[in-house]
Amino acid sequence: MCRGCHPNTVNSEDLVAGPLPDGYWLEAFPFSTNATLPDLIGYGLGFSGKPSAIRLFQTPNGTSSSGWKMTEIQIMEFPVGMTYADLTGDGFNDIIICDRYGPGMNELWDSDTNNGGRVQWLRNPGTSDATPYWEAHEIGRSTGMHRLEGRLTLLSTGHFTSLGTTQILALPIIPASGDLTSPAPVIVYTPVYSGESPNIPASWEKSVPFASQFRLIHDVKLLKAGREGVVLLWVDRGTGQWKYNIVGTGLPKDGNNPYWGSGSVDIARVEDDEAGYIGFHGNTVAVYLKDNQTAAKGGESLKDSSLWRRVVIDNFGPLSVDHTGTIHHVATIKDSKKKSESFAIACMGAPVGKPENQGVYVYTPLNLANNEFRRTKVSDQSAGHLAVAGFTNPAAMDIASISYYVPGYHTGPDPPSIRINSLSSTISVTKLGKEVLLRVPRPKEILGCQVVQMPLVMIAGRKLTLVVVRPLATVPFECYGGVKIIYGTITLANGTSRGVAPPANTVSTTQSQGRIQAGEEGAVIILVEPAHNELQGPFSTMSMISEGTKNVFPQTSDVPADVRAMTFPFIKVEELPWPNSQDFKDFEFYNLTGFQVYFNDDAMEKVVHIQAWTLGLRETARFHRHDKDPFCEIHYCISNGGGNGGMRYFDPDTEFLDMEKELTKDYVESKSTLLPVPDMHEHGPLWKIQAGYANRPQLNSNGTAAYPWHAWLSSEFGQSPLPIVPPLGPDVQKYDVWLA
Template sequence: MNKVDRSCSLYEQFSSIPESDRDDPAVEQFLNIGWHNNGNLLKIIEASGLVCNDYEAYTVVCLSDKRLLKSCTAKILEKIYDRRDVYGYPNVHGEGPGHHIVCAGFDKDGDEEFLVALRGPSPNQGVYYYKPIDLSRGLFAKWKVTDDSAARIAVVDFNNNGLLDFATIGYYVPGYYIVENPSINIYYNRFANKNVQDTKELQVTKQNNELLFKVPRPHKALQYEMMPFITIGGITLSLEMIPSNSLRQVDKNTYIKVLSGVIMWIDSSTELSQTVNHSRTFVCKPKTVSSLRICSNENVTTTGNEGILLIVLKMNETMDSISRFDSIQKVTIENVLSEYCSEEVRNLSFQFIRCDEYDWKTEKCKGLEFYNMKGFEIKFVDNDEHLCYIQLWAAAQGTNCEVHNHSNVSSCEVHACIINSTGKGGMMYLINSKEDYDPLTTPNSQFQKLEVSSLYEHGLLWNIDEQKKTVL
């Protein structure tokens, strides 16, 4: 068959399909397109002739083969909706999840942006923000600002700061669509801060041949900001700040260590086939390990009212697995601070140094392949309050780095492992740390081993009181 046989009437066929065939997903999807475009049926026929083969196109006209109809329908959808963001397809009533669009000058750059409200169900639920980049080519930047069902959007400056905010109401109309727990939500304007600004909120300086980061309180952050600072073994570490009630995309190569705040996500890929709400703070449960990976529906995480500060570990896109090294000399290390940082900090070199070469070395360090890289301090900019101090450590396979007694200091360590070459390395802690002991003579049988795999972290290894304060 060289040409499409147009002897069948497409319009007449809509009413002649047997009821049993109407339940077939391929036929139902095609009928929905037909009814939604019933004023321009030739558009569907023309699309079938352009993108489908002869047999598929004949099926579109005569609805003769459900299998071919299904394959051609997919091609028609791609053609008809070319260069569009498609949030689901129309149902039998000609309706889709998209329910409201508002345009306004959210970021005060002279151009109007717009918000798209999606009533649901997920994944086509929430609000997307579109910012024009090049209207002549139809190019927009977009990001999802909420996952909550939105039937309508109201725009007003709620907090009187000169920037337009918006509010939504969840969709709840019996007979059409009903969202679980519909609510009214207010979202404060962060869009004006999505533009590249001259002033960065994350600041870094050189201090004692190390890096000193000064950061705002996450709940006071005006914008999302990321500062990559070191790549080690193909894994880049970045300091990231995410404002209150914001979303962040994650993928399979992204791992997250929380420094301040709470990160949240939803996972429905569990073995129990049920949706599970997850959250993570700066440390996991005591004497346990937890993966730094985020397994989230739609690859999205959210922040609460307090915002969040993170160390994000990102594997190189070309890496299928974590690299393993049999020598410290083979570990690649690179300063990757951005050009907007000072030349002084960009020229700072990072390297592992054997611990027995440091001034603070002890007898236990002699002869051990145990390495340290001077660290990175993080303080809050408003009052110079110390948040944390990060160091990198490395040890040759099979090296026992001996006991570290923190009973006489005001800080205690937690560790996140970047690369565990043997898969057996980890930490050991005293089974009963309330009794007096000599770290040089206490046998290994008095310690419990906790393996920490690559890109995992461990929880507290010390005792805490009822107020969750460290018992030293």
């Protein structure tokens, strides 16, 4: 079961390269065996008459480069899968790659007649700028060394039957063009070194441990994914013989769908069990779980199929009538700091055209005993293959992805690209009494990504996420999301610039218009977005608001357990321990506290304090001037119940307020000005402003801001005597909800 779905995205997304001519494979590639940060290898399949360029993208970290430097290291026809190993012992990783697959599964290039299904290794020259093309050396050939949807043939290196030698496990997808039913061989290539060049493979021995057991092979790591399902392959150290076990049969056969079993697979750790669960896909997102987590662990547990049960946690459906699955690749996010590892999926996208069918999602286990995972979308871009590594910090995992873009077969609406989504958070979270303290980096201190973010809370059906945006970074948002600026400036898609508030005594929309660009100092914002399947108003009861209000801090080690356990109730103001709380007796006026945001450097400069309020129809939050505590506030409307609620303010020079008459319509309308604040809008400063400044407040003698009398009043104010006893019933009531 997948819960806590996040339908929209705040992208910590950096572009590595784009637009590209095509896209298919992406691999995190440590250039040397002691590399701290990996580079990337990326390429497409190419197409008839247009070979593919194998590209090395060098990490900019630790170099003088301002971006990922691209070098073409080889040109190949229809390359598919790759892996890497140091085959020469010189400390630099070489690339093992298969090519000459052919235009498609029904047009495979035969290994005997057309040099098809070739496996080669590319020798690393030892410096990324040495030669335009790396030396290519053939290893072997087998028709169909590839796969239909992207990772149809996979290469895996390791010490299988020869403990002192790196061997290559190579798996064709099918044995011949169009043959989805016959078994494909599982091949092991072992290098043979000669005396003349003891460090360079002179030839390769080929063995076939499984010639007739497996069909439509789609992926292989420790496990193989294919028509038989999820299969463990291993070598019995006692006998030296290859063995296998079908851990689970995967997706059942269904009608005319030619694809069943499993398409891609990876293993995830749970606490001290390195084989805690298995993430895999067919046309669904599914996992294999153990009913007894205290039973066998690690690789031994994979040899006993009875321990595992299949659980479907999500279903994106097929992309086309040909049963091409939305999902193309699965990869575990290795992180020793987390109690349980998450996994990510790559979704191809078009032609169905549903936004959820394209992008990169992360699935995080919440409660394995109850089959619960949380789904989070980290990229909206088409993805065919993932590379998970610490690209900017070896201690923090990122997800790199490449668009699935194969001309003549499947292309998305956007030009293909390679990008990196950062999963690391530099936002510190601490429980502070009944509130949460958030310490954020200054925007200019963000390294390696465009933004850092932290989901906070859902209030009245709208999710609030704290986002820090790097200076001049451009970030895409859903058009219906709102952006509340709490530091810095942004420019909207239409060229309009905004700061922390609109001009004084005005109201402005906060909708993002699809994207924003931060100003020269960057920006800190609150993203306000409608939560999936939640009511956004109007609300006729407080219980409706409470049902749409919940803690959404992520279940990660970045967030303490006491913060994740917090609830955020709306408390009636008359029940709060405030000196004037009884002024609101029998008022439908509620408060939700709150969040303190500071910069996390030595200055610990306060950015903002955020809390939420609700007020019933025909009521007032009562006029006040903030003349005891030094702060300024802007009201951001989440839901304007009656449509005409908003701020009222007196003439700035009015000193006296009649506290009895302020509850009457005639007095209020004659003394104050109404500034209606619709949904997803905010108002500008109501305080007195220093001459020559846009919003800097004049100060009273005690250091407080010079405010006029002001208050939030809901729609239809004055149509009922105050307080309204009994409160309005749900057939009439419409609550306002706002942030301040």
